[in-house]
Amino acid sequence: MNDAVGHAVPQTDLTEMTACPQCDWLHVIGDVPDGMRARCVRCQTVLLAPRRDAAVTIVALAAAALVLMIVAISFPFLNIAASGLSSSASVLDAAMSFALASGRMAPLSVIVAALIIVLPVARLAGLIYALGPLAVGNKARPYAAFVFRLSMRLRPWAMAEIFIIGVAVALVKVASLATVGFGPAFWAFVGLVILVAAKDMVLCERSMWRALEQAR
Structure with missing residues (x-):
């Protein structure tokens, strides 16, 4: 280049x-x-x-990542078997377990759900809303600049990739105690992290700001 x-x-x-x-x-x-x-x-x-057709690529990657996020929170994340007993849990089950275990853990469940589910979904949806019309050659939607700015500011707080790293570290310790199997949601999260990384590589914030200004 x-x-x-x-x-x-x-x-x-x-x-x-x-x-x-x-x-x-x-x-x-x-x-x-x-x-x-x-x-x-x-x-x-x-x-x-x-980049040529950057808005098209960003919207496509964001939409694909959003679909994978739906899969990631809808299907089992891990299957654990030990002593003849087995159990599976989804990401939502893990977040809710903190709230159900003790009332004092409820804030932690909210934080976990926000950082690995709510904020990533909000950021992806915001990018699709703000850049979607640009991808098809239309004028920008109302409040597109505000939504795009909010999406960019959420970037450091959307921690789906940090969640995957944390799970990988935890599995190293759990593997010696039980048999661990990966559910569909785990692979969906892995795909989500890859798509988000690809999207961030394509996204040039200043270029998108210029495109939004021209599409008013």
């Missing part, structure tokens, strides 16, 4: 400037062709990386 270096301009209209997220150096970035990247002149951080 070719690179285009952003130009640092000492004096210009602030509304036309882009600050580097790493070093805060101000740039004025013109039109960057698809497949190229505008980099900071000071630290070489990528400032803009437009």
